Amino acid sequence: MSNVPNHEVPSYLVPHGIGPWGVYLEQIDRVTPHLGSLARWVETLKRPKRILVVDVPIERDDGTIAHFEGYRVQHNTSRGPGKGGVRFHQDVTLSEVMALSAWMTIKNAAVNVPYGGAKGGIRVDPKTLSRGELQRMTRRYTSEIGIIIGPNKDIPAPDVNTDSQIMAWMMDTYSMNQGSTSSGVVTGKPISLGGSLGRHEATGRGVFVVGCEAAAKRGMDIKDAKVAVQGFGNVGGIAARLFAEAGSKVVAVQDHVTTVFNAGGLDVPALQAYVAKHGSVKGFEGADEITDRAQFWSVDCDILVPAALEQQITEANANHIKAKIILEGANGPTTPAADDILRDKGVLIVPDVIANAGGVTVSYFEWVQDFSSFFWTEDEINLRLTRIMREAFAAVWQLAEEKSVSLRTAAFIVACTRVLQAREMRGLYP
Numbered sequence: 001m002s003n004v005p006n007h008e009v010p011s012y013l014v015p016h017g018i019g020p021w022g023v024y025l026e027q028i029d030r031v032t033p034h035l036g037s038l039a040r041w042v043e044t045l046k047r048p049k050r051i052l053v054v055d056v057p058i059e060r061d062d063g064t065i066a067h068f069e070g071y072r073v074q075h076n077t078s079r080g081p082g083k084g085g086v087r088f089h090q091d092v093t094l095s096e097v098m099a100l101s102a103w104m105t106i107k108n109a110a111v112n113v114p115y116g117g118a119k120g121g122i123r124v125d126p127k128t129l130s131r132g133e134l135q136r137m138t139r140r141y142t143s144e145i146g147i148i149i150g151p152n153k154d155i156p157a158p159d160v161n162t163d164s165q166i167m168a169w170m171m172d173t174y175s176m177n178q179g180s181t182s183s184g185v186v187t188g189k190p191i192s193l194g195g196s197l198g199r200h201e202a203t204g205r206g207v208f209v210v211g212c213e214a215a216a217k218r219g220m221d222i223k224d225a226k227v228a229v230q231g232f233g234n235v236g237g238i239a240a241r242l243f244a245e246a247g248s249k250v251v252a253v254q255d256h257v258t259t260v261f262n263a264g265g266l267d268v269p270a271l272q273a274y275v276a277k278h279g280s281v282k283g284f285e286g287a288d289e290i291t292d293r294a295q296f297w298s299v300d301c302d303i304l305v306p307a308a309l310e311q312q313i314t315e316a317n318a319n320h321i322k323a324k325i326i327l328e329g330a331n332g333p334t335t336p337a338a339d340d341i342l343r344d345k346g347v348l349i350v351p352d353v354i355a356n357a358g359g360v361t362v363s364y365f366e367w368v369q370d371f372s373s374f375f376w377t378e379d380e381i382n383l384r385l386t387r388i389m390r391e392a393f394a395a396v397w398q399l400a401e402e403k404s405v406s407l408r409t410a411a412f413i414v415a416c417t418r419v420l421q422a423r424e425m426r427g428l429y430p
């Protein structure tokens with residue numbers, strides 16, 4: 001008889017230090033004592049169902065050949081097809097995509113959309129590619145992952161550095177390979193190709209909706225709130241705009257280049273227009289520049305919205321944070337150690353798996369609309385989105401109070417229970 005334990009963990013599942021996958025595993029360890037008899041299935045959540053690593057070769061404009069490493073990870077499909085975005089970034093790694101796919105499983109279950117979790121990415125700085133190279137890389141990647149994606153299998157969407165144009169190329173490539181138009185294979189498409197009204201704004205809108213709920217719980221008036229936002233792209237830019245429209249002062253914005261600050265409140269639409277033209281907030285006239293990046297975290301604000309990358313709020317800066325509420329627009333922006341420091345300081349964190357779930361919620365609406373070929377109005381979409389976000393927040397808030405746990409642990413209890421109940425009901429056969 002072999003002495004190999006049946007739980008031996010493959011080497012690629014062992015986290016290297018406390019990277020995003022390590023953070024996710026620690027979050028699962030924290031929720032496990034709350035799962036009762038379902039805890040016997042918890043190993044399922046620590047092992048992605050399917051991992052695909054692909055070589056993405058393209059011919060560059062100068063005739064040379066470049067190779068990029070691409071990934072698609074389907075973490076779990078117990079509750080439905082895989083679902084989650086595609087990221088183009090120079091720091092993308094397999095273990096990061098594993099974590100992002102796992103957070104999709106948790107998020108989709110936390111807001112009860114009928115999906116499992118998946119995520120993809122290519123390790124590339126898209127700013128170094130021409131438009132033609134970007135299109136060739138996107139199409140080659142789509143062909144390579146085409147063996148595991150599909151409207152009923154796994155449905156990609158935008159994430160960092162990907163947008164509706166990338167989704168259009170992905171949809172077209174998949175459709176060409178299938179021989180018929182398949183609009184439901186990706187979400188976040190242009191409206192003219194079966195995209196949904198409201199999807200572009202949905203993640204930022206969801207952040208704003210739960211921000212209003214959290215502020216009400218803390219007795220804070222959004223109209224007087226000072227807001228600081230890290231990341232001024234799709235999520236951060238739109239969340240900032242909605243807070244400003246509601247009367248809040250957006251006092252600081254940090255992007256990949258620098259930080260801009262205005263104690264009286266930045267002109268958010270003007271900043272968005274500036275970034276659309278110049279690619280960064282750097283040089284915006286209606287603000288002072290803060291050159292020391294670390295200082296962003298000690299800005300005087302009531303609400304902090306990390307909306308860039310993972311592991312931004314750490315032991316190193318958590319103690320400096322002045323905000324009373326943190327809305328996680330990004331996936332995985334807070335390490336478990338920082339979570340503990342902020343809890344002890346009394347800071348309310350609305351976790352990513354609730355706070356940024358507006359995007360996948362409207363992606364779900366898009367997918368439903370594509371299947372029925374019947375499209376809803378923007379008002380209908382925003383009303384349904386707002387209802388789902390408020391209900392998810394309320395359910396998690398109530399459970400957190402009942403069990404005296406953080407909103408993150410409560411969201412994980414709700415989500416892991418749904419995923420593992422589905423797993424148990426489906427059973428193992430033979």
Ligand SMILES: NC(=O)C1=CN([C@@H]2O[C@H](COP(=O)(O)OP(=O)(O)OC[C@H]3O[C@@H](n4cnc5c(N)ncnc54)[C@H](O)[C@@H]3O)[C@@H](O)[C@H]2O)C=CC1
Pocket residue numbers: 158159160161162203230231232233234235236254255256257307308309310329330331356357359360
């Ligand atoms: N796009 C979507 O629908 C969803 C996105 N998210 C998450 O939100 C976050 C942001 O995504 P998007 O807004 O879509 O990306 P994006 O590509 O539209 O914008 C990213 C922003 O982050 C900034 N940034 C990049 N590196 C930075 C750094 N080191 N420090 C400060 N800022 C930095 C960029 O300058 C840019 O402003 C990611 O964590 C993503 O996974 C979560 C749910 C849905």
Ligand SMILES: O=C(O)CCC(=O)C(=O)O
Pocket residue numbers: 083084085086107155156157158159187188331356357359360361363
């Ligand atoms: O809209 C989607 O399918 C997923 C968006 C995403 O990648 C995320 O929620 O992190």
